[in-house]
Amino acid sequence: MIEIVLGERCIACDKCVEVCPTDVFVxxxxxxxxxxxxxxxxxxxxxxxxxxxxxxxxxxxxxPLPAPxxxxxxxxxxxxxxxxxxxxxxxxxxxxxxxAVGPVMPTTSQVIVS
Amino acid sequence: MTDLDLTAxxxxxxxxxxxxxxxIKAAESGADVxxxxxxxxxxxxxxxxxxxxxxxxxxxPHARNLAMASREGLGGHLADRSWMARVLDQTYANMNExxxxxxxxxxxxxxxxxIRRGLQGPExxxxxxxxxxxxxxxxxxxxxxxxxxxxxxxxxxxxAGHRRQHDGSYRVRAGAVVLATxxxxxxxxxxxxxxxxxxxxxxAAETGAELSGMEFSNAYAIAPAFTSVTKTAFYAYATxxxxxxxVLEGAGSLKxxxxxxxxxxxEPVLCRLDRAGEEDRQAxxxxxxxxxxxxxxxxxxxFTQLFPVTLLAEGTVRGTGGIRLTGYDCATSVPGLYAxxxxxxxxxxxxxxxxGGSHNAAWAMSSGTWAGRAAARHARTLGAxxxxxxxxxxxxxxxxxxxxxxxxxxxxxxxxxxxxxxYEKNYLRHGDRLTPALAALDETWIRARQALRADDAAxxxxxxxxxxxxxxxxxxxxxxxxxxxxxxxxRDDHPGLDPAQxxxxxxxxxxxxxxxxxxxxxxxxxx
Ligand SMILES: Cc1cc2nc3c(=O)[nH]c(=O)nc-3n(C[C@H](O)[C@H](O)[C@H](O)COP(=O)(O)OP(=O)(O)OC[C@H]3O[C@@H](n4cnc5c(N)ncnc54)[C@H](O)[C@@H]3O)c2cc1C
Ligand code: SF4
Ligand code: SF4
Numbered sequence: 080m081i082e083i084v085l086g087e088r089c090i091a092c093d094k095c096v097e098v099c100p101t102d103v104f105v106x107x108x109x110x111x112x113x114x115x116x117x118x119x120x121x122x123x124x125x126x127x128x129x130x131x132x133x134x135x136x137x138x139x140x141x142x143p144l145p146a147p148x149x150x151x152x153x154x155x156x157x158x159x160x161x162x163x164x165x166x167x168x169x170x171x172x173x174x175x176x177x178x179a180v181g182p183v184m185p186t187t188s189q190v191i192v193s
Numbered sequence: 194m195t196d197l198d199l200t201a202x203x204x205x206x207x208x209x210x211x212x213x214x215x216x217i218k219a220a221e222s223g224a225d226v227x228x229x230x231x232x233x234x235x236x237x238x239x240x241x242x243x244x245x246x247x248x249x250x251x252x253x254p255h256a257r258n259l260a261m262a263s264r265e266g267l268g269g270h271l272a273d274r275s276w277m278a279r280v281l282d283q284t285y286a287n288m289n290e291x292x293x294x295x296x297x298x299x300x301x302x303x304x305x306x307x308i309r310r311g312l313q314g315p316e317x318x319x320x321x322x323x324x325x326x327x328x329x330x331x332x333x334x335x336x337x338x339x340x341x342x343x344x345x346x347x348x349x350x351x352x353a354g355h356r357r358q359h360d361g362s363y364r365v366r367a368g369a370v371v372l373a374t375x376x377x378x379x380x381x382x383x384x385x386x387x388x389x390x391x392x393x394x395x396x397a398a399e400t401g402a403e404l405s406g407m408e409f410s411n412a413y414a415i416a417p418a419f420t421s422v423t424k425t426a427f428y429a430y431a432t433x434x435x436x437x438x439x440v441l442e443g444a445g446s447l448k449x450x451x452x453x454x455x456x457x458x459x460e461p462v463l464c465r466l467d468r469a470g471e472e473d474r475q476a477x478x479x480x481x482x483x484x485x486x487x488x489x490x491x492x493x494x495x496f497t498q499l500f501p502v503t504l505l506a507e508g509t510v511r512g513t514g515g516i517r518l519t520g521y522d523c524a525t526s527v528p529g530l531y532a533x534x535x536x537x538x539x540x541x542x543x544x545x546x547x548x549g550g551s552h553n554a555a556w557a558m559s560s561g562t563w564a565g566r567a568a569a570r571h572a573r574t575l576g577a578x579x580x581x582x583x584x585x586x587x588x589x590x591x592x593x594x595x596x597x598x599x600x601x602x603x604x605x606x607x608x609x610x611x612x613x614x615x616y617e618k619n620y621l622r623h624g625d626r627l628t629p630a631l632a633a634l635d636e637t638w639i640r641a642r643q644a645l646r647a648d649d650a651a652x653x654x655x656x657x658x659x660x661x662x663x664x665x666x667x668x669x670x671x672x673x674x675x676x677x678x679x680x681x682x683x684r685d686d687h688p689g690l691d692p693a694q695x696x697x698x699x700x701x702x703x704x705x706x707x708x709x710x711x712x713x714x715x716x717x718x719x720x
Contacts, residue, residue, distance in 0.1 A: 098233045115595055121421065125243075125315060139487035162478075176300070176312075177298040179479055180300045182469070
């Protein structure tokens with residue numbers, strides 16, 4: 080679930096408010112979005128993909144964590160903005176789609192490629 | 194009072210791939226088009242979050258024949274080759290259009306040829322949004338439809354809904370409506386699927402349309418425990434284990450998935466992708482970066498460490514049941530109403546089994562294309578009458594309650610989930626468990642009909658809850674009617690295939706649910 084909106088990075092562009100499919104955010108008084116409906120978050124990571132300054136973090140758990148993860152640690156591990164980087168979004172990056180050549184799958188699995 | 198009152202030739206409900214293609218193709222046919230989405234055109238729906246392999250097969254007769262034959266048995270011989278051939282043609286055209294016109298960045302092989310067999314979700318749907326806007330489609334995001342509008346003769350003439358970020362209602366009167374609202378995954382938190390609450394099926398049924406194949410609605414996908422990422426392909430590299438580390442015999446990502454389900458009833462199941470070689474591992478990362486999100490973020494190396502897995506319900510999203518179509522134009526039995534993508538039945542190309550695997554993505558773009566064009570044609574034949582007709586709302590449960598009490602949508606959702614999520618009820622089906630589950634769902638429906646209500650802002654939630662209940666009832670009524678095992682529908686009490694049931698099951702009704710057989714047109718295929 081969405082756990083972090085990093086106020087000091089956020090440029091108040093409203094992108095996450097706009098793109099979140101389940102309408103989790105609302106714009107805060109200072110322009111920084113608030114996580115208003117965390118329970119509706121479907122853990123799809125798309126807000127992260129759209130945030131231009133890597134100010135969001137979606138934890139993989141589908142329920143809220145007891146406390147938000149440590150920002151310094153996330154930064155160190157390259158997890159803030161990691162998904163955006165992997166799909167190659169952002170200036171100067173190659174779209175991940177361009178490099179998406181999958182492995183040659185074991186034959187039994189040809190039926191299910193999802 | 195409606196805060197925003199609009200008219201269009203064609204209204205498309207849903208902005209996943211099916212709705213996006215429908216809107217673009219309707220606009221390219223000259224129609225004035227509005228697309229409304231519960232979420233956001235570009236990020237909403239199963240494809241945007243997940244990405245898809247696509248049934249893209251070169252127009253070589255041998256390859257096409259193999260492609261068509263590959264799934265007929267798995268699907269229980271309920272598919273139809275004429276539909277498959279048309280979908281293969283249309284998908285080929287659309288994928289090429291994506292490459293050549295939409296400039297989708299497909300990867301290239303060693304010979305420099307583009308590989309057009311897969312689409313990364315965020316990239317694909319971002320481009321579809323741009324394309325829709327360029328085609329002149331008007332887009333309303335965060336605007337869930339809450340009901341269809343019908344004219345005096347019962348033809349569909351638009352839809353009404355709520356703009357949740359503007360806190361106001363809207364209404365669109367239109368010549369034709371395409372329902373592309375996706376399938377129904379019962380709010381299981383499977384990847385990208387919480388917007389897919391089966392709303393379209395409810396709306397369609399309220400105007401008198403039928404469903405088909407609702408027994409093929411028990412897709413369960415593997416995910417690392419407590420996460421959302423139901424990407425299953427790479428589990429072909431997995432071995433599954435008991436908690437003590439011994440191998441769980443017979444477990445696998447495809448045929449052995451029910452073994453996992455049975456084990457999960459009583460014990461945790463652990464997994465490791467230890468059958469992937471070093472080269473595979475690199476390729477997997479590039480192909481599906483989202484597959485690795487739960488691992489990287491939990492500090493797990495899935496290739497060397499055991500991790501617990503779960504199975505999440507994907508209902509009709511990777512099932513095949515949905516709104517019944519009456520022809521290649523993706524019309525329904527109600528004039529003015531068309532359906533596409535997961536909202537519609539995918540039996541014409543998959544029969545009773547998909548599990549994803551390219552067909553659904555191909556179906557979404559093909560059926561979307563056809564529904565969009567047909568809706569534009571239909572609107573044109575109506576001329577000025579299209580938007581001048583007096584209309585009324587067709588919505589029932591959750592919008593126009595009876596008199597008794599006040600029921601919260603959350604209660605309805607929980608009551609439905611109790612019956613449809615457990616593996617022993619829905620995945621490992623048995624008449625003795627389906628019968629009481631259906632009775633409980635009927636009870637929930639009656640209560641919802643009476644007392645489920647919500648103010649404007651929550652109206653869409655109430656309708657989604659009602660839709661879950663309606664979909665669940667068609668699903669179990671159909672599952673009980675099919676007293677055999679065919680496609681993904683497996684009955685513990687009827688394990689064999691019964692040649693006498695080589696037909697599709699259609700279903701419908703709201704307060705009274707009914708199920709009836711429909712003979713398969715393609716009778717040449719033996720069962
Ligand atoms: C994890 C995962 C992996 C998959 N992988 C594959 C694969 O590899 N190959 C394959 O072929 N298929 C795959 N599938 C299936 C595929 O994603 C779907 O078949 C496809 O997304 C269907 O497209 P759609 O447009 O019909 O529905 P969706 O993409 O689900 O879009 C439905 C849209 O309707 C909107 N909506 C819902 N209700 C309303 C309402 N009341 N009003 C307005 N809008 C509404 C939603 O917000 C959403 O935008 C996968 C599915 C999942 C979950
Ligand atoms: S992960 Fe998805 S649902 Fe959750 S806040 Fe981000 S965009 Fe919204
Ligand atoms: S997308 Fe990022 S920068 Fe923009 S408002 Fe959201 S958190 Fe702030």
